[in-house]
Amino acid sequence: MDAFEVMSKRRSVRKYRPGHTTREQLSQIVNMGRLAPTARNEQPWEFVVVTESTKLRQLAHLTEHGRFLTDADACIAVLCRDCVYYLEDGSAATTQMLLAATALGLASCWIAGDKKAYAPAVVKLLGAPEAYKLVSLIAIGQAAETPSPPKRALQEVLHWERFSG
Numbered sequence: 001m002d003a004f005e006v007m008s009k010r011r012s013v014r015k016y017r018p019g020h021t022t023r024e025q026l027s028q029i030v031n032m033g034r035l036a037p038t039a040r041n042e043q044p045w046e047f048v049v050v051t052e053s054t055k056l057r058q059l060a061h062l063t064e065h066g067r068f069l070t071d072a073d074a075c076i077a078v079l080c081r082d083c084v085y086y087l088e089d090g091s092a093a094t095t096q097m098l099l100a101a102t103a104l105g106l107a108s109c110w111i112a113g114d115k116k117a118y119a120p121a122v123v124k125l126l127g128a129p130e131a132y133k134l135v136s137l138i139a140i141g142q143a144a145e146t147p148s149p150p151k152r153a154l155q156e157v158l159h160w161e162r163f164s165g
């Protein structure tokens with residue numbers, strides 16, 4: 001799959017079937033996350049990979065819209081130390097990891113972290129220092145659905161030279 005195909009194919013998957021995502025695949029995914037752009041090249045992130053089913057269940061129950069984590073093979077938590085652009089930086093890493101998962105034939109879904117009331121509880125559960133911000137949780141696993149959410153058309157969102165229409 002080339003980069004354009006990967007970006008076109010990626011979808012948020014919320015139904016997972018039993019399977020196995022290897023440590024090597026998860027390391028490859030995090031490796032792509034760490035290469036994302038960051039303001040002033042601060043790389044303020046740490047990535048916690050959870051594969052234990054008990055902990056996946058605990059994470060699932062802390063979130064508002066991430067119960068499906070229970071059936072995923074793994075969850076990658078993106079944590080950033082507090083700096084001006086932590087959210088942009090952590091979001092860029094999250095996106096790269098979603099795409100890396102797609103490239104490996106794995107399903108994924110971004111689960112909200114930042115601004116969520118449960119974020120401090122997740123930080124604590126993962127044993128991270130209190131000052132860290134939870135940017136996202138990424139579910140990774142084997143797809144049991146093929147979602148196709150509507151996307152706005154290119155001609156509707158693309159403006160040449162000035163905002164028009």
Ligand SMILES: Cc1cc2nc3c(=O)[nH]c(=O)nc-3n(C[C@H](O)[C@H](O)[C@H](O)COP(=O)(O)O)c2cc1C
Binds near residue numbers: 011147
């Ligand atoms: C900041 C952010 C937070 C999100 N949080 C959740 C979430 O908590 N639970 C969930 O199921 N999906 C979540 N999503 C996934 C979006 O719902 C999804 O990207 C959107 O519906 C478009 O679908 P697609 O990813 O398949 O293109 C989140 C996405 C972003 C960018």
